[in-house]
Amino acid sequence: MRNKVDQKQQRAARTRVVSLGVLATVALLAACSGRSSSDRILFDGHAFRASAKAVDKKATPTDFTVTVNGVSASLDGAREAGRHEGTRYCVQNFGSSRIVWKVGPDSEPQTLRIDNDKLTFAGSCQRP
Numbered sequence: 001m002r003n004k005v006d007q008k009q010q011r012a013a014r015t016r017v018v019s020l021g022v023l024a025t026v027a028l029l030a031a032c033s034g035r036s037s038s039d040r041i042l043f044d045g046h047a048f049r050a051s052a053k054a055v056d057k058k059a060t061p062t063d064f065t066v067t068v069n070g071v072s073a074s075l076d077g078a079r080e081a082g083r084h085e086g087t088r089y090c091v092q093n094f095g096s097s098r099i100v101w102k103v104g105p106d107s108e109p110q111t112l113r114i115d116n117d118k119l120t121f122a123g124s125c126q127r128p
Helices: 002-033 075-094
Strands: 050-056 060-069 099-103 113-115 118-125
Touching: 050 075, 060 075, 075 099, 075 118
Parallel strands: none
Antiparallel strands: 050 060, 060 118, 099 118, 113 118
């Protein structure tokens, strides 16, 4: 009798391990999938890869930079992609879409920082 109980417990434990493994695999695949191409936001007809990050989280947490790749496809589109990414960053981190741009989407073309087909903006999120 005791042997049957041990076998049932072992079978239940194996089932839990397999179930957890399947769940972990599904979660990992979902996390890695990212956005599909149909979900991407287009700016001037182009999809741009853009990222925003803090300049120095400890000293000046609201200051950030935005980098937009592929500016040669469309300067106007890259500017708007940078504006979008900056706004998204500030809303997620500070709860406000207000930004004071040092160099931003409305800057004069000669003041824009473009290097290796990457456009870089600098701004500061304004707290609500």
